[in-house]
Amino acid sequence: MYKQFLVALSAAALFSCGQPQTKETETAQTGVWDAAKANEWYAKQGWLVGANYITGSAINQLEMWQAETFDTAAVDRELGLAAGIGMNTMRVFLHDLLHQQDPEGYFKRMEQFLQIADKHKIRIMFVLFDSVWDPNPVAGKQRDPRPHVHNSGWVQSPGIKVLQDSTQYPRLEKYVTETVKKFANDPRVVCWDVWNEPDNPNVSAYGPVELKNKVDYVLPLLGKVFAWARAAAPVQPLTSGVWAGNWEADSTLKPIERLMIAESDVISFHTYDDSTEVEKRIAQLKRYQKPLICTEYMARPRNSTFESILPIFKKHKVAAYNWGFIEGKSQTNYPWDTWTKQYTAEPELWFHDIFRKNGEPYRQTEVDFIRQITKQ
Template sequence: MKKMNLNLLVLLSLFLFCCKQPAKKDEARQIWTKEEAGEWYGKQKWIVGSNFLPSTAINQLEMWQADSFDTVTISKELGWAKSLGMNTMRVYLHDLPYQEDSTGFLKRIDSFLDLAKQQDIRPILVIFDSCWDPNPKSGKQRDPKPFVHNSGWVQSPGLEVLRDTTKQARLEGYVKGLISHFAGDNRILAWDVWNEPDNPNTSSYGPIELKDKEKYVLPLLQKTFAWAREANPTQPLTSGVWRNDWSADSLLTPIEKVQLDESDVISFHCYDKPEDFEKRIHQLERYGRPMICTEYMARPNGSTFQGFLPIAKKYNVGMVNWGFVDGKSQTIYPWDSWQKKYTGDPPLWFHDIFRKDGTPYKTEETDFIKQITGVQKSS
């Protein structure tokens, strides 16, 4: 009997010892629990920022390639963000600069993060994107097409890689190499794994887009989340839903289900009216996770700072509007500029907050942002 008790004690001791051991370094971390996500979010200030591209860049490649990486403009424009009380910027990366010079690309990201930190800004970094031109090419980027919204923005990965699985091995190296390099970096707020993965770009590049795009994206989206977790980031992972009804599992597309089920914190886009924005929040509340609206603000649609930010503050939803400085991306023009000819500024800017010289497009907007973020007290 004593011998049996001794054996039981030994087994119990071994069990407790094993339970205390940390996960092996090469083991992927799990999706955060709701409690872990809530704990992380509770440590953050109310998240407010913009989607950021320096005004001197037409797309992600021009922002990040060595010969056009413009730290002077980046630093200046991030300073304008800080002046509004913004504490994040959502910034798109691209797989091609990593493929061509991973060391240099990572160094440039590191420099960007230093510039952001100087302004108390912690970016959300976007890894892949399915919007606009499906044929990205490195090197000198084309000039903007006059008066056309995002006339030079490019997808990552491009169409050729997306449809040919034999070319996707390097994407695993990109995702793991990128995230593992910055896995414990407190300068980064979050990783946005894939922007609008199922966007068909019907109104712009529809005729040359990949047919049945969702069929190609779905398995790669699943792999991307897995690769990202294998890099063990301390920052949360997310991918934002952007269309349809999200109020029940039965209504979700396969891609939306992956986005919502695999995200540590929930993110979404809304360019509709304030009442629609509030409805979107309620549709996603059932997940019990923190929420960040990573795209909004299209003035002619009724999506505005004054309309959305008070609702977001009420529900403690993070907010990241589209567009910051009127520049080569030309997002002051609406989406319909791909079909409708414009010859000058639109009657009402679609996106963006500042002109190139740093003056606000609408001072009542910038004053409102300052007041709601606490930079400037209301009189």
């Protein structure tokens, strides 16, 4: 979800250079895994390789998980494809409105999903919140995709109205603590990603309706979210991935990046760049001496491919989750610039995704490569 059209967040300048200290972040920090514990956990996992996953039949997180559109047949079929090429994990997005709408049904469907994943020997990294794409999520029937547009229906969690309304934070706390507690000791869950790209300005697609000072709200709330998740005492690590900016030294990090790294049990990051830049990013993050997990990569036109990037991750023992798995309603085989440029047909070179709707590989040589390199 890292976008091509990044803009500087002037709001970050409102914060001091040091990590913001709140009661919540101080509480959370007391339970952050040290490097020894994190590396001990990581040594038991094997090399984690998978994708960011949504069913081809769903346009967003709500459509994937709501009772009327929860598609277990698609999950079974598609996770079977993943297992068939050696993938052993998937990163999967949740949404706070699912818990508000129907907590009992929501947990039941999560359990069904985990049962199917376990059948295919695939472990799940769940994502609790997300700051990218449509800031006005609404539960219920979701709109149809805009033709030829990348991720035209993906929704943020929490939405812009909730983010600005602190009276709704107790509901968010309940969502986080109950969700994490429900699966806190579940070996089928490999990790909790508490917030995806929390400070993403999102202006290329939703500029007119996006919150201009988003980071003012997200920064303090992110500290709370880490504390809420940690209070549920999960045996799995917590993380939130840095995704843009200069990571060369602690002094070059934005305040929110300092918080993300300080509160993460394992360090996660995004990169849609070529092999040279990926090597550089890994070198920058190794100073924390914790396991590294790349939770988003792979954009073919940007020279971020399986063949160029996966060998680097394997060499450095970096867990790898590419963006996109199967062609579907998310339309992420189309590039980011479909928000600003007119397309009338699918691109000859796909941006993301591995399989076509019918389950055939987009590129046979690519899946053959993934299958070969993931042999444990």
